[in-house]
Amino acid sequence: xxxxxxxxxxxxxxxxxxxxxxxxxxxxxxxxxxxxxxxxxxxxxxxxxxxxxxxxxxxxxxxxxxxxxxxxxxxxxxxxxxxxxxxxxxxxxxxxxxxxxxxxxxxxxxxxxxxxxxxxxxxxxxxxxxxxxxxxxxxxxxxxxxxxxxxxxxxxxxxxxxxxxxxxxxxxxxxxxxxxxxxxxxxxxxxxxxxxxxxxxxxxxxxxxxxxxxxxxxxxxxxxxxxxxxxxxxxxxxxxxxxxxxxxxxxxxxxxxxxxxxxxxxxxxxxxxxxxxxxxxxxxxxxxxxxxxxxxxxxxxxxxxxxxxxxx
Amino acid sequence: xxxxxxxxxxxxxxxxxxxxxxxxxxxxxxxxxxxxxxxxxxxxxxxxxxxxxxxxxxxxxxxxxxxxxxxxxxxxxxxxxxxxxxxxxxxxxxxxxxxxxxxxxxxxxxxxxxxxxxxxxxxxxxxxxxxxxxxxxxxxxxxxxxxxxxxxxxxxxxxxxxxxxxxxxxxxxxxxxxxxxxxxxxxxxxxxxxxxxxxxxxxxxxxxxxxxxxxxxxxxxxxxxxxxxxxxxxxxxxxxxxxxxxxxxxxxxxxxxxxxxxxxxxxxxxxxxxxxxxxxxxxxxxxxxxxxxxxxxxxxxxxxxxxxxxxxxxxxxxxxxxxxxxxxxxxxxxxxxxxxxxxxxxxxxxxxxxxxxxxxxxxxxxxxxxxxxxxxxxxxxxx
Numbered sequence: 001x002x003x004x005x006x007x008x009x010x011x012x013x014x015x016x017x018x019x020x021x022x023x024x025x026x027x028x029x030x031x032x033x034x035x036x037x038x039x040x041x042x043x044x045x046x047x048x049x050x051x052x053x054x055x056x057x058x059x060x061x062x063x064x065x066x067x068x069x070x071x072x073x074x075x076x077x078x079x080x081x082x083x084x085x086x087x088x089x090x091x092x093x094x095x096x097x098x099x100x101x102x103x104x105x106x107x108x109x110x111x112x113x114x115x116x117x118x119x120x121x122x123x124x125x126x127x128x129x130x131x132x133x134x135x136x137x138x139x140x141x142x143x144x145x146x147x148x149x150x151x152x153x154x155x156x157x158x159x160x161x162x163x164x165x166x167x168x169x170x171x172x173x174x175x176x177x178x179x180x181x182x183x184x185x186x187x188x189x190x191x192x193x194x195x196x197x198x199x200x201x202x203x204x205x206x207x208x209x210x211x212x213x214x215x216x217x218x219x220x221x222x223x224x225x226x227x228x229x230x231x232x233x234x235x236x237x238x239x240x241x242x243x244x245x246x247x248x249x250x251x252x253x254x255x256x257x258x259x260x261x262x263x264x265x266x267x268x269x270x271x272x273x274x275x276x277x278x279x280x281x282x283x284x285x286x287x288x289x290x291x292x293x294x295x296x297x298x299x300x301x302x303x304x305x306x307x308x309x310x311x312x
Numbered sequence: 313x314x315x316x317x318x319x320x321x322x323x324x325x326x327x328x329x330x331x332x333x334x335x336x337x338x339x340x341x342x343x344x345x346x347x348x349x350x351x352x353x354x355x356x357x358x359x360x361x362x363x364x365x366x367x368x369x370x371x372x373x374x375x376x377x378x379x380x381x382x383x384x385x386x387x388x389x390x391x392x393x394x395x396x397x398x399x400x401x402x403x404x405x406x407x408x409x410x411x412x413x414x415x416x417x418x419x420x421x422x423x424x425x426x427x428x429x430x431x432x433x434x435x436x437x438x439x440x441x442x443x444x445x446x447x448x449x450x451x452x453x454x455x456x457x458x459x460x461x462x463x464x465x466x467x468x469x470x471x472x473x474x475x476x477x478x479x480x481x482x483x484x485x486x487x488x489x490x491x492x493x494x495x496x497x498x499x500x501x502x503x504x505x506x507x508x509x510x511x512x513x514x515x516x517x518x519x520x521x522x523x524x525x526x527x528x529x530x531x532x533x534x535x536x537x538x539x540x541x542x543x544x545x546x547x548x549x550x551x552x553x554x555x556x557x558x559x560x561x562x563x564x565x566x567x568x569x570x571x572x573x574x575x576x577x578x579x580x581x582x583x584x585x586x587x588x589x590x591x592x593x594x595x596x597x598x599x600x601x602x603x604x605x606x607x608x609x610x611x612x613x614x615x616x617x618x619x620x621x622x623x624x625x626x627x628x629x630x631x632x633x634x635x636x637x638x639x640x641x642x643x644x645x646x647x648x649x650x651x652x653x654x655x656x657x658x659x660x661x662x663x664x665x666x667x668x669x670x671x672x673x674x675x676x677x678x679x680x681x682x683x684x685x686x687x688x689x690x691x692x693x694x695x
Contacts (some may be wrong), residue, residue, distance in 0.1 A: 027390040044474060046416070090670075094677035099414055099474065099626045107618060111662025112362070119366035147546045228483055239475055276490035283479040290471045304414075304474065 010268050012019045018066040018144035018262040023218050023255025027052075027156045030210025031234035031240075033162045034203035038239055040166060041199035042179035042302040046102025047087045049231025051204050053224070055211025057113045057122075060222035064122035072124065073212045080208015081201060083109060088197035088204075090306075114201055114224040127151055149217040158206070158249035163245050165202075175199050179300035182307040191308045192262035204292070207231070236286040242297035256283040347675040355671035359664045369654040376593065377661065379674055380650030381643035389529025393602030395642030396524055396538040397422070397593035401620020402627065402634040403538075404544045404589025409629050411582035412562030417462065417477030418590040419617030420484030422454040425591025426598045428454030429489050430498055430608050433515045435601065440518025440538075447519065448595045457590015458586045463583030465503060467576045473583065481617075489610065498608055512608035521599045532600040539635065541589075545629040558582060590617060618666075619645075626672045 011017045038045040055076035062075030063069070064127055083105055090242025091098035130153070133144035166172040174195055182192045209226060217224050233255055240254075247270045262278040290297075360370035401418045408415045415421075419601045433447035441534040462476040491498035500513040521532040549555040560568040561578050569575055597603045597616065604612070619641045627633035648661030 009404055012420055042393045045480070077324070077348060086670075090673065090677070094674070095680055096472070096673045096677045100622075100673060101670075103416060103618065103625075104666055104673070107615075107662060108666025108670065115362070115657050115659040116366065118659065119368075232478060232482065235475070237478055266452050273489050274493065276493070278515065279489075280483040280486035283482050287465070287471070287476055287479055290475065291465050295470060299472070302470070303378040 003156045006264055007268065010310055011264050013140070014264060015140060016262050018140055019148075020263050021036075021253075021256045021260035022144040022148065023057070023152070023214075023256075024259040025253045026152050026260060027210050027218070027230060028212040028234045028237055028252040028255055029155055029249065030158065030213060031088060031207045031231055032252050033158055033245075034206035034210070035235055035238045036241075036243065036245060036248050037162065037166065037175065037206075038196075038199045038203040039243060039303060040150075040179045040300055041196045042177045042195055042300055042305065042307070043085065043091070043098055043184065043200060043201060043205055044101055044102075044235070044304045046235070047105040047109075048203065048207055048235055049227060049229070050102075050105040050209035051080040051083045051207035052214070052231050052234075053113055053227045054083050054109050055208030056177060056215040056226050057117070057211075057224075058208070059212030059215045060124045060260045061120070061245060062120035064120070069127055069151070069216055070214065073209060076212025077205045077210045078208070079202040080206070080211065082204075082289060083208070084200045084204020088200035091205075091306065092193040092196045092200070095306060098304065098306065107252055112181070115226055122222055124215060124220060127216045145171040151213045154209070154213065158244070159249060166245070171195075171198075176300070178307075179302055182302050186307070187310060196307070198254075207234075233282050234269070236282055239288050240286045242293065243299055251286075254285075258282055314440075321347070326668060335539060335573050344675065344679065347678060348672075351671040351674045352668065355667035356664070359660065359667055360525075362663060363656055363660060366656075368660075369473055371653040373651060373656050376641070376650040377647030378666075379647075381647035384650075386529055387646060389526070389531040391600060391639070391642045391646045392529070392531045392535045393600055394645050395639045396532070396535045396600065396624045397597045397603075397616050397619045398623055398641050399538045399542060399635060399638035400593035400596070401617055402547025402624035402638055403631070404586035404593075405621050405624035406545060406587035406627075406629045406634060407558070407589070407632060408582045409624065410555070410558045410562050412565065412578055413463070413466070413579060413582055413586075414474045415459060415462070415477050415583065415586050416474060416592075416621060417459070417479075417481040417484075417622050418586075419613050419615070420477070420481035421458040421587045421590035422617040422669045423484045423488050424458045424594070424598070424614050425451035425455035426594030426608060426612055427491055427498060428513045428591070429595035429598050430464045430515075432680075433519050434513045440516065443516075444521065444599060447515075447599065448592060451598075452588040453592045455587040455589070455594065457587070459587025459590070462581065463580040466583070468577055476643075485613070486654050488608065488612065492610060493606060494695050510610055514605055514607040515599055519599065520601060521596060523601065532602065533595070534596040542635055548692040549631065554578075590620070593620065615624065622665075622669050626669055628676065637662065640668075 004251075007312040013141070031052055033044055046078040048303055058075040058079035062072035087105055090096045090101045108282050127149045129147055130150040131301065136142045138146070166175065174185070174190050178190060178192050178195045186192050215222055234252070237251030237255055238248050240251035242247070258278060259279050262275050265275070265278070314673065315685040361375050363370040386627055401422065405418065429451035432450040433443060436443045436446055459479060462473045462480060465471040465476050466473040485573060488498070492512060493499060495501055498512040502524065510562050521534050523530050523532050530588060537584050549558065557568065557573045557578055560571065561573055561575060565575060592614065598608065598613070603614065620638070623637040624634055627637045644665045645660045648658040651658045651660065
């Protein structure tokens, strides 16, 4: 145990640990921000993983074809949107089960991306770092947050944007209403399933962008194991955050830190701490948090319940 | 907090209960068949386009998949062996879906089951068959524990079981990874394995599931066990009071409560059964011999849990359809083994499988929507 705490101390003073943590937290945050909107509208969007993976693959394709990172990011958003369109229309236009559709999409996109990567082998690279003048000189955290690959900086406007969308626009109010009480929303003239579809489209765009971001900020070269379950961790972060934006951000930061531990601990020479336990920590923490707080935290009342007019 | 148990699992509520229309019976059947055929054709065509676009030959791919799964001598035995665990997972999934619970962590439950089986199967001393049975029982216990945690959290702490099962899948995978790094747990002693290979000790010859040969095809007898269990599940779920109570719980938890169904007992029970089947699937994967060399490796699950889950969902919780779907999914896996000769990546089988599942989800949904529309227009003209 003492070993663990000395490792903790070492990590707290290692700059690269912060860099890793910020990069890992940001990809979770992109996805989780999208997922939060979908869950507020009443969908547990399991296909988040597929959206991210499709996003990063298409980003690689975009760069491979045109050489421009911007086109790559555009492709990423489009790919996320396509996955979202399948998910949304099958589960909220046709009455297919949302979990089934999500699971199938995860399998399908993973297979498709793996298949296409083998035959195309897209070339792409890590984007350059852009440093913000004064802020990047803050010790430890400064370089991680403000001397980062430039694609990271999109996360700073995204979080307030999601807050504004959800809590300060009519659309956001309707989204939340649809997630809380679809029948009442329907009676008051909202198009429940259309709003839910729109929420999923938003999720797809943001998560796809997140996938593209991760390719350009961390990996450089696309592999089909790039996302590797981060979509599920992002879903966990939303739940861990109790379906609030603040909580979601906190969850992503925490899971990002844990992810960075996993990466940094071996390089600091701590071989005795098994990485498996760190890798599973986000999930275990989320489950425990849910078990402890589930009675206090309130999920959107109609979460995961499909809406079909006339059924209950 | 909202009561999760009231959630509609759409699968249980679809066309069977869709409003009755006055269409002729023959016309309706023809419509269903045409829809299914069109959807499946589109799915296969999409996969074919995918192959052609990357420079492969789609006819070669489909021929190779058929050869690899059924046509070539000895292959359908292998396919049966691969299908058995898929079927077992699907059977468990049918039980929990009937109770209105969504378990999507079968992969994790399967892995824990296989770990328990491997540990007992290697450590326990005794006559082979006895060790084998005990190992399988421990596999069942392992899977049941993993699903039971989710069930208990659902009924005692109101934590949605969808999320816990999903999250515990990753935990299981990491636990196995940890076990495979420690000789005191699962890792084989250094003498018997290549250096740095993270594998468990193979089961001894007499603790493996016996294999039989029919018509030149060899498969483990666990296939027969899986089919027997399918019949048992059908009897219990479709033909018994317990099954009726489960269905009642799934379709309307309030009615179930008022007619005296103990929600906790039946709900957690359904989760335990579901996990047991996944755990047993892990056990027979280990001891059956169609998945590697009777030992655990890092990616031991190879998506069988997900395949079983999908099989149950595609079969829409009907046991005998699930047998058929599991076999088709098994074909996808064994068929992809023959793809290397065609120069097309084996991953195409995942694509085909995913597209097929999507295609199979569409017809019931479309039929439901259309039946509803007809009913609505019928009522509006009457008024």
